[in-house]
Amino acid sequence: MTDVLLLADLHGNYGKLDAFLSYDYDAVIIAGDITNFGPLEPVDSVLSRFEVPCFAIPGNCDPREIIDVLERSDTVCLHNSWISLGNLTIAGLGGSNETPFGTPFELTEEEIDRELTRIVKYMDRNVHNVLLSHAPPYGVLDTVDGNHVGSRSIRKHVT
Incomplete structure (x- = not known):
């Protein structure tokens, strides 16, 4: 069995990660909002504290430039992408649908639908599939x- 640590909504509160570093898990998945509107400078050093493979997507409170930071780090950025791990396929979509809050990483429903249509083509119905999304389905x-406030496009693709 594989043990996975799933985190979301850190919002820059990196000190709380110390509580998780002593646990035994095989991978870390971060479902967005690593920062709280930035800054981006500490992200790579914070994520490098995990000694296992780390997969992440940005959240709506992360600046869009976090994608570049994740792609330069040892973390696998799954935004608009997918990865197969044995009999598990994980497709990722970061950010969120448009919100009343005007956060930095928002996508239109049309953009969400287009990206999900593209990446779900890579999912194999003979394996376990996971959609890693920061936004909930409507x-x-x-x-x-x-x-x-959830995404109607995400709802369409997961039901």
Whole structure:
């Protein structure tokens, strides 16, 4: 069995990672919002603290330039990409659909649909498939102040 540490919404609170460094896991997956609107300088050194393979996507509060930082690091950036690990395929889509908050990494529903249509072509129905997304599907644990804020395009692709 493979043990995976899944993290999201660090928002630059890197000191909290120390609690996880002593656990035994085989990989780390980060589902976005590594920073809180930046800065980007500490990201590579923070992620290099993990001594196992690390896979990540940006969140809506990450500057778009975080993709360049992730691609230059030892972390595998899965934004608009996919990877096969044995009988598991992980497709990634970072950022989020448009929000009322005007965050730095927002995509239109059309952009989300186009990218998901492209990357799900690489998923094999004979293996386990995971969509790594920062944004929730519309109608699934996606309410803010009683309003649904999830992505209709993500919902379309996961149902």
